[in-house]
């Protein structure tokens with residue numbers, strides 16, 4: 001629990017807050033934009049370090065996520081429905097323009113980064129936080145749970161290993177003083193489960209449902225077999241949770257990349 005009695009963000013290690021603060025110079029930021037903010041997870045992390053006078057705006061093209069983000073924030077934050085490829089802001093508006101797990105998901109990365117650069121002020125910072133799921137380590141007390149997760153993840157259309165590639169995109173787009181810092185996010189679900197663990201356990205969708213939605217061209221027979229083993233894993237997981245025996249640890253590498261906009265920054269994106 002936090003000091004004000006609210007639930008901690010289950011996915012964030014608070015020890016990283018200070019490092020993020022130093023890396024992105026949040027203390028010097030008056031106006032920050034979070035692109036593809038979703039329900040505001042990254043914004044919440046950043047706001048813990050921003051000074052009392054700084055303002056933040058989050059944009060996302062998914063209305064339901066924006067509505068949910070609006071519910072969670074009361075002060076100094078505005079949430080706008082907008083496309084990252086056409087940001088509704090004037091050139092040079094923000095001190096920091098940031099995104100987390102956005103660039104890995106978008107097809108036109110140059111366009112999105114180009115827009116982020118356009119709305120940054122000169123000497124402002126553009127940054128992204130992207131994972132390197134190729135090097136994820138998982139342990140689960142339910143046998144083969146991790147194997148099925150890997151199969152589901154590899155089915156994604158996103159670039160799951162974009163984290164280490166972001167710096168080259170930043171350099172290609174003319175950002176200066178490009179710097180990279182990496183860390184591992186650790187999700188621990190170990191008994192006895194507190195509220196955070198219980199929320200995570202009850203909030204996660206069943207593996208059977210996830211395998212049903214697999215897009216990959218696998219044969220019907222293969223998919224049926226996969227769904228059957230997913231269903232068995234779901235059952236075993238439920239049983240272990242009831243008995244307070246289920247444990248899982250995921251170690252997920254993330255890469256934070258930043259660059260500074262200078263007078264000579266010329267994005268490869270033609271609208272600039």
Ligand SMILES: C[S@@+](CC[C@H](N)C(=O)[O-])C[C@H]1O[C@@H](n2cnc3c(N)ncnc32)[C@H](O)[C@@H]1O
Nearest residue numbers: 036037038041042060061062082083084100101
């Ligand atoms: C994986 S979520 C990450 C959300 C949040 N940044 C976080 O770290 O928890 C990616 C988000 O990017 C949004 N998104 C993807 N493409 C977008 C685009 N072209 N314009 C605006 N938002 C976009 C999605 O709607 C989704 O909310």
